Amino acid sequence: xxxxxxxxxxxxxxxxxxxxxAKLAAFLKTLRExxxxxxxxxxxxxxxxxxxxYGKRASLLRSAFKNLFSARxxxxxxxxxxxxxxxxxxxVRARAAAAGTPANANRSPIKxxxxxxERKGGDGTFDQVPSSxxxxxxxxxxxxxxEGATRAETLASTDFRKLSDPADIAExxxxxxxxxxxxxxxxxxxxxxxxxxxxxxxxxxxHRNISHGGAPVSLVRRQRKEKPLRLVVLLDASGSMSMYTxxxxxxxxxxxDEFREAEAFLFHTRLAHVSDAMxxxxxxxxxxxxxxxxxxxxxxxxxxxxxxxxxxxxAARVIHSRTCVMIVSDGYETGDARTLGREMAGLxxxxxxxxxxxxxxxxxxxxxxxxxxxxxxxxxDLMAPAHTLKSLAALEPYLAKL
Amino acid sequence: xxxxxxxxxxxxxxxxGYIADAELATAxxxxxxxxxxxxxxxxxxxxxxxxxxxxxxxHGTELIRLQCYxxxxxxxxxxxxxxxxxxxxxxxxxxxxxxxxxxxAVFSGRYLLERPLLAAIRRxxxxxxxxxxxxxxxxEFEAFLLELLSDWQVSIPELGTIKAEAIPHVVLTSNGTRxxxxxxxxxxxxxxxxxxxxxxxxRIVMARIPRAGxxxxxxxxxxxxxxxxxxLRKVPGVAETLDWAAALVGLEVDNLHDRPETVHETLxxxxxxxxxxxxxxxxxxxRLLGKVA
Numbered sequence: 001x002x003x004x005x006x007x008x009x010x011x012x013x014x015x016x017x018x019x020x021x022a023k024l025a026a027f028l029k030t031l032r033e034x035x036x037x038x039x040x041x042x043x044x045x046x047x048x049x050x051x052x053x054y055g056k057r058a059s060l061l062r063s064a065f066k067n068l069f070s071a072r073x074x075x076x077x078x079x080x081x082x083x084x085x086x087x088x089x090x091x092v093r094a095r096a097a098a099a100g101t102p103a104n105a106n107r108s109p110i111k112x113x114x115x116x117x118e119r120k121g122g123d124g125t126f127d128q129v130p131s132s133x134x135x136x137x138x139x140x141x142x143x144x145x146x147e148g149a150t151r152a153e154t155l156a157s158t159d160f161r162k163l164s165d166p167a168d169i170a171e172x173x174x175x176x177x178x179x180x181x182x183x184x185x186x187x188x189x190x191x192x193x194x195x196x197x198x199x200x201x202x203x204x205x206x207h208r209n210i211s212h213g214g215a216p217v218s219l220v221r222r223q224r225k226e227k228p229l230r231l232v233v234l235l236d237a238s239g240s241m242s243m244y245t246x247x248x249x250x251x252x253x254x255x256x257d258e259f260r261e262a263e264a265f266l267f268h269t270r271l272a273h274v275s276d277a278m279x280x281x282x283x284x285x286x287x288x289x290x291x292x293x294x295x296x297x298x299x300x301x302x303x304x305x306x307x308x309x310x311x312x313x314x315a316a317r318v319i320h321s322r323t324c325v326m327i328v329s330d331g332y333e334t335g336d337a338r339t340l341g342r343e344m345a346g347l348x349x350x351x352x353x354x355x356x357x358x359x360x361x362x363x364x365x366x367x368x369x370x371x372x373x374x375x376x377x378x379x380x381d382l383m384a385p386a387h388t389l390k391s392l393a394a395l396e397p398y399l400a401k402l
Numbered sequence: 403x404x405x406x407x408x409x410x411x412x413x414x415x416x417x418x419g420y421i422a423d424a425e426l427a428t429a430x431x432x433x434x435x436x437x438x439x440x441x442x443x444x445x446x447x448x449x450x451x452x453x454x455x456x457x458x459x460x461h462g463t464e465l466i467r468l469q470c471y472x473x474x475x476x477x478x479x480x481x482x483x484x485x486x487x488x489x490x491x492x493x494x495x496x497x498x499x500x501x502x503x504x505x506x507a508v509f510s511g512r513y514l515l516e517r518p519l520l521a522a523i524r525r526x527x528x529x530x531x532x533x534x535x536x537x538x539x540x541x542e543f544e545a546f547l548l549e550l551l552s553d554w555q556v557s558i559p560e561l562g563t564i565k566a567e568a569i570p571h572v573v574l575t576s577n578g579t580r581x582x583x584x585x586x587x588x589x590x591x592x593x594x595x596x597x598x599x600x601x602x603x604x605r606i607v608m609a610r611i612p613r614a615g616x617x618x619x620x621x622x623x624x625x626x627x628x629x630x631x632x633x634l635r636k637v638p639g640v641a642e643t644l645d646w647a648a649a650l651v652g653l654e655v656d657n658l659h660d661r662p663e664t665v666h667e668t669l670x671x672x673x674x675x676x677x678x679x680x681x682x683x684x685x686x687x688x689r690l691l692g693k694v695a
Contacts, residue, residue: 037588045436052435060408063428068436071587073443073578076594202485203477210505213496317578 020050027086034082037071058088168250175393176254182396229322230261232351234310236329238268238301244359244387248328251392253278253286263318266290267306273314301332303372304339311346324353324399328386330360333372341375348379355399357392361385406431411460420449420456421598421605429593430457439551439572441587444595447639450575453595454532457571464529466570468518470539476546480556482515509560519547523554523566531570537580548586598640600627606640607647614651621658621694622647625665628690629672634681638672646671662691 024046032038045068049055054064062083070076204220233252237245252264256278263275280286319325325347333340348354356376361384377383382399386392406414412427422430430453433440442450458465468479488508495504516524522531536544550556554566574590576582598606603623607614614622626643638646649668655661666687673679 037584039588042588045438048436049432054432059424060428063425064432066425067429067432067440067591067593070592070594071584072592073594076592203483206483206485206488210501213492317581320580 020055021047024050030082030086031069034078036069036075038069042068171389172247172250173254173257175389176251177258178393179396179399180255180258182399228260229324230263230320231255231259232263232265232318232323232325234265234267234325234327236268236301236303237266240301240330240332241359247389249287249290251389265310265314267303269300269302271306271309300334301329302335303329303331303333304335304337304343307343307347308339311343315347315350319351321352323351324355325351326355326357328357330358331370331373331376333370337371337375340372344376344379353381354379355382355384356380357384357386359385359387406434414460415456418456418459419609420452421602421609423602426453426593426595429591430460433571433591436591437569439574439590441590441592442573442575442595443578443592445597445637445639446577447637447641448595448597449640450595451532451534454530454573457573458530461530461571463527464525465532466518466522466529467532467534469534470536472538472540474539474543478517479519479543480517481520481558482517483509484513484515488513511561514561519550520556520564522570523556524564525570526567528568528570531572533572533574535577536574537576537578537582541583544583544586548589551589597630600624603627603640603643607644610644611647611651614647615656618650618656618658619647622650624694625658625690626672628693629682632681632686634673634678636674636678642672658691658694662688665691
């Protein structure tokens with residue numbers, strides 16, 4: 001180890017380095033506001049890096065800090081912009097451009113959210129010396145963020161906030177909880193049946209049989225643990241679905257709450273990952289965040305392209321061997337039905353089961369004639385009507401069998 | 403051990419045959435300074451595993467590799483008792499009157515089988531520990547690993563606690579088949595590894611296949627870069643590039659433009675599914691080849 005084995009204490013710092021550490025503290029604050037996971041440990045390590053001479057060149061410091069502070073790919077991509085804006089005083093606008101990822105169809109709503117939070121980070125830039133009233137300061141910033149969301153929301157054509165009626169939410173949660181239980185009950189039965197195991201656990205066997213002088217009289221077996229079922233919901237939020245979007249959003253909120261593993265996506269002309277926004281305990285806040293992500297909802301539907309985005313960017317992470325994908329859509333595809341067919345085939349190869357819930361099927365005299373539905377049908381394991389919570393609850397026995 | 407500067411790290415990596423960009427060299431330098439594990443993420447085939455091999459060469463130590471998979475448990479990752487020998491020993495001591503002594507003997511270091519994690523912390527000189535594809539292992543294993551990575555000790559009920567002799571250089575890789583826990587991410591330095599740009603890939607080809615000339619290497623790298631932009635099911639990685647370069651050198655191609663047919667026929671080194679081969683028709687190959695200077 002070099003000379004900098006211990007983090008420098010305040011007393012040892014001369015005026016210059018005190019200035020540096022104040023600046024570093026302000027930078028950590030900026031990062032925190034841009035939702036980087038910054039703890040005390042990272043702060044100490046950053047100080048050690050500065051002490052070890054990594055602050056001599058901007059490029060060296062940037063890549064060192066980038067490795068230290070990033071925890072995932074999203075952080076990795078936006079770090080350079082934040083760093084440059086803070087330390088090299090490049091404009092906020094340029095930063096947003098630098099942080100911009102390739103113009104991917106589904107990125108834009110998320111990017112606008114990122115930009116919003118980065119603008120907050122920009123505020124932190126000018127607040128360089130951490131003052132004693134920091135908690136208050138943060139609270140004020142937090143408030144500002146909520147305001148920003150509300151402002152943006154009036155721009156969005158769909159208002160999800162009116163969906164936060166407590167009674168409806170409670171009902172939706174109840175249905176989700178029932179489904180979650182039904183789908184899990186099957187798992188526990190399986191678990192018991194597997195107790196007998198297929199493989200000897202030699203370690204435990206020998207332990208138990210030491211008293212028999214090592215002769216293996218009673219055997220201990222082991223069995224691989226079963227993974228819990230994961231439910232991935234893809235909800236169509238296009239104009240033709242607007243009557244049902246509210247019901248299913250409440251249902252999704254319940255699913256994310258009740259299932260041990262669940263993910264949710266919203267799509268119309270593009271796809272948005274909404275699990276994080278919807279996991280907010282406070283429903284009103286969750287719907288606020290969602291409105292921001294779902295700008296452009298209520299327009300046409302490009303199911304095929306949205307599925308392609310899902311297959312390309314999310315499927316590998318979200319889908320494992322015990323995943324059930326639930327698509328909620330009326331199947332009115334404004335894009336190419338052949339794309340939809342191809343992407344459905346790709347999805348079917350990956351996951352265990354695909355359930356397609358179609359609100360239109362509840363209507364009398366409806367037959368799945370739309371080109372989209374016809375293309376998708378061969379790859380779907382269960383196609384069922386669902387337009388109210390009641391009809392969702394009626395699906396329980398079928399879903400439990402999946 | 404002395405900490406290396408970034409440039410020294412880059413130089414040693416190059417000697418080991420790994421052409422790193424400045425950011426990766428920084429990551430390796432501060433990984434040693436801060437004694438933190440390095441988490442590498444990136445598409446399959448960008449050379450994540452190679453980083454660990456090169457790192458072992460840089461430090462001149464042993465590489466211990468733990469390949470993760472679903473259902474990986476402590477007995478395959480950490481240690482296991484040698485049951486056959488234990489049973490034999492118990493049989494052999496049957497006549498003896500002191501059962502405690504037999505138990506002590508049977509649960510001693512002689513009957514312990516080291517698995518990668520235990521091996522890594524028992525070495526005097528810190529080895530490079532590569533935990534490959536951590537996202538394939540279960541969450542329980544991840545939690546256990548986190549404990550090991552922060553305390554550097556393991557407890558074996560029959561033997562007691564074993565402390566690390568020296569803290570190994572740990573590299574974890576992930577393909578993103580599962581979201582890793584925040585705790586593990588925070589414990590590690592993070593580096594996202596992307597496909598190398600054409601110039602760096604050309605240098606990699608030249609470093610690995612000495613018979614490939616500068617012109618050919620650059621042509622190969624540019625061609626692969628263009629192929630990666632096509633809408634393929636399996637995007638070719640660096641290893642595939644090297645295979646292809648080796649094939650071309652073996653067939654005595656000096657310039658891609660002289661032998662377009664051979665180029666097309668050897669593309670199977672890069673394309674690994676039927677759909678991809680069908681997509682890369684002769685016309686597509688020629689179009690891409692036309693763009694390669």
